[in-house]
Amino acid sequence: MSRPIGPARKGSTRPPQRPSTQQPPTPDPARQAALDLLRAVREDGAYANLALPKILNDRRIYGRDAGLATELAYGTCRAMGLLDAILAQGSGRPLAELDGAVHDALRLGAYQLLRTRIPAHAAVSATVNLVRTGPKPGAAGFVNAVLRRVSEREEGEWVDLLAPPIATDPIGHYAMQTAHPRWIAEAINDALGAESDELLEALTADDQRPQVHLVARPGRISVADLVIESVGELARYSPYGVYLPDGDPGRLRAVATGLAGVQDEGSQLVALALINAEIEGPDSRWLDLAAGPGGKAAVIGALAAERGAQVDAIEITPHRAELVRQAVAGLPVKVHVADGRSTTLPPETYDRVLLDAPCTGLGALRRRPEARWRRSPASVAELVELQTELLISAAALVRPGGLIGYVTCSPHLAETADIVAARPAGLDLVDARPYLPGVPKLGAGPTVQLWPHRQGTDAMFLAIMRKSVR
Numbered sequence: 001m002s003r004p005i006g007p008a009r010k011g012s013t014r015p016p017q018r019p020s021t022q023q024p025p026t027p028d029p030a031r032q033a034a035l036d037l038l039r040a041v042r043e044d045g046a047y048a049n050l051a052l053p054k055i056l057n058d059r060r061i062y063g064r065d066a067g068l069a070t071e072l073a074y075g076t077c078r079a080m081g082l083l084d085a086i087l088a089q090g091s092g093r094p095l096a097e098l099d100g101a102v103h104d105a106l107r108l109g110a111y112q113l114l115r116t117r118i119p120a121h122a123a124v125s126a127t128v129n130l131v132r133t134g135p136k137p138g139a140a141g142f143v144n145a146v147l148r149r150v151s152e153r154e155e156g157e158w159v160d161l162l163a164p165p166i167a168t169d170p171i172g173h174y175a176m177q178t179a180h181p182r183w184i185a186e187a188i189n190d191a192l193g194a195e196s197d198e199l200l201e202a203l204t205a206d207d208q209r210p211q212v213h214l215v216a217r218p219g220r221i222s223v224a225d226l227v228i229e230s231v232g233e234l235a236r237y238s239p240y241g242v243y244l245p246d247g248d249p250g251r252l253r254a255v256a257t258g259l260a261g262v263q264d265e266g267s268q269l270v271a272l273a274l275i276n277a278e279i280e281g282p283d284s285r286w287l288d289l290a291a292g293p294g295g296k297a298a299v300i301g302a303l304a305a306e307r308g309a310q311v312d313a314i315e316i317t318p319h320r321a322e323l324v325r326q327a328v329a330g331l332p333v334k335v336h337v338a339d340g341r342s343t344t345l346p347p348e349t350y351d352r353v354l355l356d357a358p359c360t361g362l363g364a365l366r367r368r369p370e371a372r373w374r375r376s377p378a379s380v381a382e383l384v385e386l387q388t389e390l391l392i393s394a395a396a397l398v399r400p401g402g403l404i405g406y407v408t409c410s411p412h413l414a415e416t417a418d419i420v421a422a423r424p425a426g427l428d429l430v431d432a433r434p435y436l437p438g439v440p441k442l443g444a445g446p447t448v449q450l451w452p453h454r455q456g457t458d459a460m461f462l463a464i465m466r467k468s469v470r
């Protein structure tokens, strides 16, 4: 479908002055699905990227309608904080006083007005229709009036009105402009360090709907065959990666049968880097210390099959361990439900240990539309403790001369550079950059931070460490 993205065209159409008194038409299925998704996210804590495909599938919404529902639902979730700031101004009352269903409809309407090419009159009347056929039909007039006020300014004009001035508080300004909570914009700014002049570019890339990346699991399907089946494009950097132009990857036979998987190219690159890093001595026992749901375990398991290695995969949550089992079926991977901090695995045994640590996921916000508004700085401290303990465990399990790949899908310095700086004694940093061949802009090393605005991947972090030989 043609995606209705881009600035709204103002002046071409006028929103209605008051809701029509005719019988409300049946709401269109795409907008209804988007609205129901917003309710599920708000009331049930649903994950948009898991809940929406189910809603669309259950209602048999496909093609153009599915594309519109996805754009509206994910776009509204991503922009929620910005939309709320504008709606609070436009409604002249604290949003906490609003009924939840009315609030959802306002967010959906404001998103269409400010961030799509849908004509203003269509955005307003379609939203008012949803309200008239929903649980609070009496709020239709209020919703109409607020959305009319929202439609009086373009998104940029609202940002100029509501955001801190760029001259005195650029981080605060860019945070609102790109619909990020301030603390996340600050964390990204800190991680960019000397390149913080890239902040707006980084936040803008993080505010886009990302392409789906597929991995052709080594030895199971060739990347060329996956390109043909998916009508996709060869990935720029990962030898196993394919970019999917559009559509539901679950409908591909290769994905449904496990020959291929959905996996960000950055995740592929960091897993491959650890497995391809130079090592002396034996290289047949590998460990994935935090494996669920198994994306990287499937890649390293497939490489283990090619190279005659065995993999142990640890996951603390039983249902995620089950997902790992499904992902690695037929591969030389043994899955254990265990706490990676205190396993019964033999110490100083593994040649390569992947620690893809539980993290805030701030590097994958593009793929989890509502996540930026759910996370809080408090979650960082908790995770840092867990990351530190898991790294201590990894250090105990790797053999002298063996390698640890410490990975996060977060660029937050507390979860990346600080963890590496405080690593257990006896772990020497290895320059990771040569093991991501062809990938540009990898910085000064020895660790690697990927970025959506630089490599088009999630913001994955990788540190490779070698345990010194006593």
Ligand SMILES: C[S@@+](CC[C@H](N)C(=O)[O-])C[C@H]1O[C@@H](n2cnc3c(N)ncnc32)[C@H](O)[C@@H]1O
Pocket (backbone or CB within 6 Å): 267, 289, 290, 291, 292, 293, 294, 295, 296, 297, 314, 315, 316, 317, 320, 338, 339, 340, 341, 356, 357, 358, 359, 386
């Ligand atoms: C970032 S995810 C790993 C993603 C995985 N490598 C992939 O590519 O699909 C981290 C995983 O660690 C698990 N986890 C959290 N605490 C753990 C612990 N103490 N021991 C083992 N696994 C843990 C989480 O349940 C989660 O599945």
